Amino acid sequence: MKTLKGVPQRLYLIYSLLILIYMINVFIDSPVITYIAGAITIPILIISFFGASKLFRILGSIFLAVGSYLFVESNLSLLHALTFFTTNLGLIGLLTVLPWMNIVVRAGRFDRRINELMKSNVSNMGSLYVRSTLTTYTLLSFINLSALTLTQSVLKENLQKVSKKFRDGFISQSTLRAFSMALVWSPMEILVAISVDATGVSYLTMLPWLVLFSVIMMTMESVRGKRAYATMKYEAPYQLTRSFSMKEIVLNILQLLFALTVFLTLIVGIGNLLDLSFIYAVTLVIFPFACAWAFLMKRWRSFLAIGVKTWKDRTNNMQNFFVLFVTLAFFSNSLNETPILQVIQQPFMAVSEYPLLILIFMQLTYLVMSMFGIHPIATIGVLIEVVAPLYSVMNPLSIGIVFITGALATASVATYGVTVTITSMNTQQNPYRITLTNMPFALLYGTVGTLLAYFLL
Numbered sequence: 001m002k003t004l005k006g007v008p009q010r011l012y013l014i015y016s017l018l019i020l021i022y023m024i025n026v027f028i029d030s031p032v033i034t035y036i037a038g039a040i041t042i043p044i045l046i047i048s049f050f051g052a053s054k055l056f057r058i059l060g061s062i063f064l065a066v067g068s069y070l071f072v073e074s075n076l077s078l079l080h081a082l083t084f085f086t087t088n089l090g091l092i093g094l095l096t097v098l099p100w101m102n103i104v105v106r107a108g109r110f111d112r113r114i115n116e117l118m119k120s121n122v123s124n125m126g127s128l129y130v131r132s133t134l135t136t137y138t139l140l141s142f143i144n145l146s147a148l149t150l151t152q153s154v155l156k157e158n159l160q161k162v163s164k165k166f167r168d169g170f171i172s173q174s175t176l177r178a179f180s181m182a183l184v185w186s187p188m189e190i191l192v193a194i195s196v197d198a199t200g201v202s203y204l205t206m207l208p209w210l211v212l213f214s215v216i217m218m219t220m221e222s223v224r225g226k227r228a229y230a231t232m233k234y235e236a237p238y239q240l241t242r243s244f245s246m247k248e249i250v251l252n253i254l255q256l257l258f259a260l261t262v263f264l265t266l267i268v269g270i271g272n273l274l275d276l277s278f279i280y281a282v283t284l285v286i287f288p289f290a291c292a293w294a295f296l297m298k299r300w301r302s303f304l305a306i307g308v309k310t311w312k313d314r315t316n317n318m319q320n321f322f323v324l325f326v327t328l329a330f331f332s333n334s335l336n337e338t339p340i341l342q343v344i345q346q347p348f349m350a351v352s353e354y355p356l357l358i359l360i361f362m363q364l365t366y367l368v369m370s371m372f373g374i375h376p377i378a379t380i381g382v383l384i385e386v387v388a389p390l391y392s393v394m395n396p397l398s399i400g401i402v403f404i405t406g407a408l409a410t411a412s413v414a415t416y417g418v419t420v421t422i423t424s425m426n427t428q429q430n431p432y433r434i435t436l437t438n439m440p441f442a443l444l445y446g447t448v449g450t451l452l453a454y455f456l457l
Helices: 008-028 031-051 054-074 078-084 089-097 099-107 110-118 125-143 145-158 164-182 190-199 203-229 246-274 278-296 300-316 319-336 340-350 355-371 376-392 396-412 418-427 431-455
Strands: none
Touching: 008 031, 008 089, 008 278, 008 300, 031 078, 031 319, 054 078, 054 319, 078 319, 089 190, 089 278, 089 319, 099 110, 099 125, 099 278, 099 300, 110 125, 110 145, 110 246, 125 145, 125 164, 125 203, 125 246, 145 164, 145 418, 164 203, 164 396, 164 418, 164 431, 190 203, 190 278, 190 376, 190 396, 203 246, 203 396, 203 431, 246 278, 278 300, 319 340, 319 376, 340 376, 355 376, 355 396, 355 431, 376 396, 396 418, 396 431, 418 431
């Protein structure tokens, strides 16, 4: 962004202003403000485009080009184009406030304490695998991507005395698989939020089934990992041998679970009270909830000290998702205004009597697209429009479960995805090796998700 010197450090102000205008209009519902938000979005999109990575610039360009063609074919006025750019601003708003939940967990030092689980002696690699998977799962439920780097660095220290090949495989499996299993039910996972709003199924209706799915996968993976590594002796580095308080760690986990319960209650309550979509409810609740939690823990100063800089840095680097969400919104809205969408939907309606085929196709679409670097958010954005007519002949809950499980199955195998890239950098291994290592898990994950969805039809 050399041509826009100084702008990257101020992007958080620009994004925040746009989101504030949009969120206020959620309550006012003024067409004029919608047009204003759309007019502001376009120059911000141009600025963000220059700061986005090559992959997201390509995706954004494709969505813009195809969307522009479809818009011209729809014969709508240019004013409609302004509104088309704004429909995903709620998702960008959610991404803007998400770091505050991460920040309050770090301010309370929950991440450090829970990570002690992986820094104590265990008898064999099987026990370490289960413990590291559980630790990563717990932390991911609250601090998302930050937990990957944290747990992977601890495992690298703990596994200093084994070969690099073994260490890389162990870390890739335990942490990335935990990522897919933990976020499948999280209200702070953007793909869950999108699926809830797209299907119209309430989060509370989906939650028990998503938790059941997560527990099934966690149990299967823990048993597999324990058996696979049980015969291998674990030798901890001398400097990491220490005693720790299991009681204190259990207490921290219970505190996190209590906080999550309160958080979910507030989301549902405020959503129902103000008649808001799930995405808007989560967006409104996160920041005040994080502030109140920090205050009650008496960690207010740490919360602010960590929070302001972290939030600015995260928001200043949202160009990729801004480009993706805004261009995807324009494409989807333009597609909805043309007969082409009905043509694409016809094959799905033709096989509506074979719902299992449709569910399998949706799962495989995510997996195949991820191999080409297509982000699951882009995939779900298209699938939502394509399968919309099926809600009348199939249980939307089943479709929602496949939306979520299909998207998160790719987290462990998407060669060009964020999670695999982070793991590749942290372990200094080829991302294709990570994909190959986790492909059996991703296929099993998608299969279990499809079978659960089929059972609920």
